[in-house]
Amino acid sequence: MITRRVMLGSALVAAAAVGPAWAALARSGLPPRTINALLIDRTIPLPRTLAALIETDRQGMPVVDLTLDAGAHSALQQTLRASGAVVGISCGATLFCVERMAWDYGHRLTARTQRSSAASGDWDGDLAAIAGGGTVSQPPAYAPSRSDGLIHVWMIERKRSARSGSAGWL
Amino acid sequence: MKLPPNVSHADFAAALAQFAAVVGHDWLFTSDEDLELYRDSYSVNWGEADERTASAAIAPDSAEHVVELVKIANRYRIPIYPISTGKNLGYGGAAPALAGSVVLDLKRMNRIVEIDERNGYVVVEPGVSYFDLYQYIQDRGLKLWIDCPSPGWGSVLGNALDGGVGVTLAAYRSHFDAHCGIEVVLPNGRMMRTGMGAMPGAKTWQQFKPGFGPRIDGLFKQSNYGVVTKMGFWLMPPPENIARGVVTVPQYRDIIPLVDTIGRLEQSKIVQGLWTLSSPTLGTRGDAAHDAGPPAPADPALFAILSDPAGVDMAKLQMAASATGTPFWSAEFTLYGPKRLIEAQWACIAEALEHIPGAQCKLGPVRPLPLPADELAKLFDTGPLGIPSLRTFGLGPMVSYDGEDVVGHVFFSPVIPRTGEAAIEAMDVFAAITRKYRLPGPPLQFPSAIFERAFLFAIGLPVTRSATVNAKIRAIIRELVDVSTARGWGEYRTAPAFFDLIMETYSYNDHALRDFLETIKDAVDPNGIMSPGRYAIRSGQAATKTDHL
Ligand SMILES: Cc1cc2nc3c(=O)[nH]c(=O)nc-3n(C[C@H](O)[C@H](O)[C@H](O)COP(=O)(O)OP(=O)(O)OC[C@H]3O[C@@H](n4cnc5c(N)ncnc54)[C@H](O)[C@@H]3O)c2cc1C
Numbered sequence A: 001m002i003t004r005r006v007m008l009g010s011a012l013v014a015a016a017a018v019g020p021a022w023a024a025l026a027r028s029g030l031p032p033r034t035i036n037a038l039l040i041d042r043t044i045p046l047p048r049t050l051a052a053l054i055e056t057d058r059q060g061m062p063v064v065d066l067t068l069d070a071g072a073h074s075a076l077q078q079t080l081r082a083s084g085a086v087v088g089i090s091c092g093a094t095l096f097c098v099e100r101m102a103w104d105y106g107h108r109l110t111a112r113t114q115r116s117s118a119a120s121g122d123w124d125g126d127l128a129a130i131a132g133g134g135t136v137s138q139p140p141a142y143a144p145s146r147s148d149g150l151i152h153v154w155m156i157e158r159k160r161s162a163r164s165g166s167a168g169w170l
Numbered sequence B: 001m002k003l004p005p006n007v008s009h010a011d012f013a014a015a016l017a018q019f020a021a022v023v024g025h026d027w028l029f030t031s032d033e034d035l036e037l038y039r040d041s042y043s044v045n046w047g048e049a050d051e052r053t054a055s056a057a058i059a060p061d062s063a064e065h066v067v068e069l070v071k072i073a074n075r076y077r078i079p080i081y082p083i084s085t086g087k088n089l090g091y092g093g094a095a096p097a098l099a100g101s102v103v104l105d106l107k108r109m110n111r112i113v114e115i116d117e118r119n120g121y122v123v124v125e126p127g128v129s130y131f132d133l134y135q136y137i138q139d140r141g142l143k144l145w146i147d148c149p150s151p152g153w154g155s156v157l158g159n160a161l162d163g164g165v166g167v168t169l170a171a172y173r174s175h176f177d178a179h180c181g182i183e184v185v186l187p188n189g190r191m192m193r194t195g196m197g198a199m200p201g202a203k204t205w206q207q208f209k210p211g212f213g214p215r216i217d218g219l220f221k222q223s224n225y226g227v228v229t230k231m232g233f234w235l236m237p238p239p240e241n242i243a244r245g246v247v248t249v250p251q252y253r254d255i256i257p258l259v260d261t262i263g264r265l266e267q268s269k270i271v272q273g274l275w276t277l278s279s280p281t282l283g284t285r286g287d288a289a290h291d292a293g294p295p296a297p298a299d300p301a302l303f304a305i306l307s308d309p310a311g312v313d314m315a316k317l318q319m320a321a322s323a324t325g326t327p328f329w330s331a332e333f334t335l336y337g338p339k340r341l342i343e344a345q346w347a348c349i350a351e352a353l354e355h356i357p358g359a360q361c362k363l364g365p366v367r368p369l370p371l372p373a374d375e376l377a378k379l380f381d382t383g384p385l386g387i388p389s390l391r392t393f394g395l396g397p398m399v400s401y402d403g404e405d406v407v408g409h410v411f412f413s414p415v416i417p418r419t420g421e422a423a424i425e426a427m428d429v430f431a432a433i434t435r436k437y438r439l440p441g442p443p444l445q446f447p448s449a450i451f452e453r454a455f456l457f458a459i460g461l462p463v464t465r466s467a468t469v470n471a472k473i474r475a476i477i478r479e480l481v482d483v484s485t486a487r488g489w490g491e492y493r494t495a496p497a498f499f500d501l502i503m504e505t506y507s508y509n510d511h512a513l514r515d516f517l518e519t520i521k522d523a524v525d526p527n528g529i530m531s532p533g534r535y536a537i538r539s540g541q542a543a544t545k546t547d548h549l
Helices: A004-016 A020-028 A048-058 A070-082 A092-103 A123-132 B009-023 B032-038 B063-076 B130-140 B156-161 B252-267 B300-306 B314-324 B339-353 B373-378 B420-436 B467-486 B496-505 B508-524 B542-548
Strands: A037-041 A063-066 A085-090 A107-116 A150-158 B056-058 B080-083 B102-105 B112-116 B121-124 B179-185 B191-193 B227-234 B241-249 B275-279 B329-336 B360-363 B408-412 B414-417 B454-456 B459-463
Touching: A037 A070, A048 A123, A063 A070, A063 A085, A070 A092, A070 B130, A085 A092, A085 A123, A092 A107, A092 A150, A107 A123, A123 A150, B009 B056, B009 B063, B032 B056, B063 B080, B063 B102, B063 B179, B063 B227, B080 B227, B112 B130, B121 B156, B130 B156, B156 B227, B241 B252, B241 B339, B252 B314, B252 B329, B252 B339, B252 B420, B300 B314, B329 B339, B339 B360, B408 B467, B414 B420, B420 B454, B420 B467, B459 B467, B467 B496
Parallel strands: A037 A063, A037 A085, B056 B102, B080 B102
Antiparallel strands: A085 A150, A107 A150, B112 B121, B121 B227, B179 B191, B179 B227, B241 B329, B241 B360, B275 B329, B408 B459, B414 B454
16 A cells, blocks of 8 residues: 555655656656646635645645636646646546646546545545555546535546657647 | 448548648547547537547648648548537537547647737637637737637637637627638638638738628638638727626516617617626526626525425515515626726616616726736636636536436527517526426526627536436427427527537528538538538538529
């Protein structure tokens, strides 16, 4: 079982590589499970324990706020362009948007788990499992909703399929 | 490998090899995993035999590539389906109108070819999104504003070609009408420019829409006569200020003089910003996609009447509302421009509407633009400020229908006469169907004034991943179309699953319009390779009907 510490460890490696080397690494296809950024949905209130966890992680890796507006859009584009893998925490509606934008940068949603925002869940465990490739319960589809009370933890990774376009899609 | 209809395996393989030779192997997509991305996430036929899926996709980088690809498609009779950003959710997504078509994905062609602050125009390629254009203008500090639809990730050009609309001033809201000049690769591979662009070296391509001779630009809206590779659009100077004004009227039937009076103000260009119909009594806002979510009804007594499963009794509701002093309607105006212009416009609006007994008019503060960032962050939709966003995707419950998870919606979008009487009739008719099928939504949905002279009723019907529930939704849409057609209301736009259904309703003089469109189709696209079936226009259909012509 891969722990959160392992996830943060690899994240730190990625964070340390921010800059041209980071982008080059991303273009060449990163080794799996190196997380380049943590994407956090700011359109919904997050449970307190989760918010606290994110605050800790913020020190270990770039955190990108998802607000689905023009400013956040360009930050997200830059992150997707430069990343091999990102982990996100969001409602279904935000995930729906990010997933589609990520397609244009050769990424795919590769892991996801969901939990009610009201339940006192093991967010730490979810994050570790998603980022570390551990076993996660992954319902086949998700509702692209903001008001169903669900929070999704997910990973989006660059895929080496044709549509990734080694030359970069956008 | 999925094949286009009536194309042999050998021909398809040969065509794909030639496509790849033009664009490079990286930009030809044939794997299931890649083609999955060209499915319509909101398809009302998801997973069924008649879901419209692509056989391949190609992504050219230039108009010259497009010319070559179209010639190859003609050689092998391969149906191709151009998309710009392919975000046409609610009206078909990135999926083709004909299953087995090769999607021509123009997203890589994302250059802003020219932008002119002095004359207020831009020339864009298909892949330029509203986000891209906004960012480009911001980065250069240009004094220009854009008009965007609710989802900012769409293509400026693709949205216009599908008849899309935005939310600022009337002259810019209809995106096709705001264009000036088209460059298009015709189905035979020949490049053409419309308007002044037909003159080599013309200096006024983006300044004079009519050009010389017949004005044919309209042929490229909601059609399949070519691949549009460039389009010019008129942009507006950023307004100095913005203000919201609200007029409330007490009675349900006050909607009749309200709509008439505002109509006259719009016709005289005194009202130019989008106005929104809301109801403090019902607790429902119109144009919800463009503004905050619905507030709760003001009073529990009203709530009980509103929740009556047999439908809302308007007389009872009216009485209860009057007792609480709650106005029935409110019209919210967005006003733009110099402060003294806003104040003068408001004076005219208030003067005209105060004739309705009990009307109250209130102008909010005139705010200098741009608004501070922290304020923008709190707004649900920044579209009325010329700023694209994706926040519309957070709107609405999107939870479940008939026990199935809702994954999206498909729009039913009839055009209703711009009168209060027609609005009442449409609200009644659509509310009855909403109740009958327990569709999600407010007890009454309001018409939108987004078009200049008619109302739009955009109803989003839930889409699920259950074939049974989706079949029910298709049947409801057929019923909605029937009741609308019987009243003379036609749809302005629809998803491919309903192209034929809707075109069938435009049947004046034994389908003279469709026959004319198909005669043109035969002439410009005899092999029927360009987006066959889009808006129900196909090649090879007109021959049987020549006796009409
Ligand atoms: C929640 C929600 C809110 C919405 N709000 C709005 C709104 O406010 N206003 C609005 O207008 N729409 C709205 N839509 C509908 C739709 O999402 C947008 O209109 C979107 O901009 C269309 O997708 P696109 O711009 O990517 O165009 P595309 O998908 O690229 O193009 C649309 C169609 O035009 C044709 N086409 C595109 N490019 C070309 C080309 N170069 N040559 C020839 N044919 C071409 C194709 O047939 C294509 O299928 C909304 C949808 C949702 C889900």
